[in-house]
Amino acid sequence: MKSKPVKPVIIATCSIETTQGVFAAHYSADGLARLDFPGRKTVAANGKNGKNGTDGTNDFLGPKAPAGTPAVRRWHRLAARAVNRIFKGRAPGELPPLDVAVGTAFQRKVWAGLQRIPAGQTKSYGQLAAALGAPKAARAVGSACGANPIPLLIPCHRAISAGGGLGGFSGGLGWKRLLLALETDECRTPMC
């Protein structure tokens, strides 16, 4: 039985400014649907002319959001605060609802598992697989991590490889290292 992921309809894209650059947050009617790292070219740097992403996944609808505006603005406040807190090495606090409809059932289970890893700790892809009841699906877990549309808030950076290696990271390994270092006050990550 194949699950049926639905591409979320993006109703608003807002930027989140951080010390590490400007992130792009994409919202659907159900919450935060995607978070892009700086420099992914989907960033709404041109706030007003509202050039569309036109790649289907990132339609930029301009600074004033259509219906649902109050909710989106509330979510965006939470998201922006969470992201900036993370970069200060603090707990993200309250999160906006995450629209995770793009994922298959398996991917959503993986993402839920990631969110259960406490800050400052890591789990191997194999351990995550085992926690899902599929001890041999390590590789599939890695694949699901790579499909994570909302890095940082869904802490895919806390998944590392079993041998102590970092594994991979969509936005670039540098981000993964930075995030892990921020969460670990004592350097107990394999890389430190």
Place this chain on the structure above:
DNA sequence: ATCGTCATATGAA
């Protein structure tokens, strides 16, 4: 220590 190879789960084309 490093490299190649195989087994395995999942999803996309």
Place this chain on the structure above:
DNA sequence: TTCATATGACGAT
């Protein structure tokens, strides 16, 4: 079905 993965285990250098 075939191909690609952000894996993991094993054996041969």
